[in-house]
Amino acid sequence: NWDDHAVNHHVFEAISYRAPFFDQAISALIEDVYARGLNKRVLVVVTGEFGRTPRISHVASSGGGVASGEKGTVQPGRDHWPRANTMLFAGGGIETGQIIGKTDSRGEDPVERRVGPLDFLATLYNHLGIDGQNTAVPDLSGRPIPILARGKVIPELQG
Known part of the structure; x- marks a missing residue:
């Protein structure tokens, strides 16, 4: 998993362990999608x-996980950071090789082309052919609840 808190494991050892597997799997998937014309x-x-936090924290390990030191060992990690995130998109007819948005020099906050989770969701619905603004599901009393109250499709990610 990517739960990179210092109490869980040593972040640098964990990424060194996980990255090659992830790289191979996601590369194979993307190559197969393109090779099959999908x-x-x-x-x-x-x-x-x-x-994840732009700064590395140093906290005592819980002792769990393959990349963790013994319980109590102070090791580096990264905590939750909702202000900036990285995503990868491939296929879907979108133009590849783009970077959308920019953070400040410390990687803490967006400074260009800010988008949020509801924009991301609107974009996914759009790819699935679902109008998220005008599609509703009934709640337990039968009242229609919009599946997406707000959020705009990210134009750079439209196919």
């Missing part, structure tokens, strides 16, 4: 629900 129909998205 790159217009299939959108591959890699994301988490938040970013």
Whole structure:
């Protein structure tokens, strides 16, 4: 997993362990999508629900995990950071090789082209052919609840 808190494991050892597996798997998936001509129909998205702190923290280990020191060992890690995040998109007919947005020099806050989770969701719905603004599901009493109250499709990610 990517739960990079210092109490869970040593962040640098953990990424050294995980990155080659992730790189091989995601590369193979993207290459297969394009090789089979599915790159217009299939959108591959890699994301988490938040970013990670721009600064490394040093906290005592819980002792769990393959990349963790013994319990109590102070090791580096990164905590939750909702103010900035990184995502990867491939296929879906989108133009590849883009960077959308920019953070400040410390990687703490967006300074250009800020988008949020609801924009991301609107974009995914759009790729699936769902009008998130005008599609509703009934709640337990039968009242229609919009699946997306707000959020705008990210134009750079439209196929």
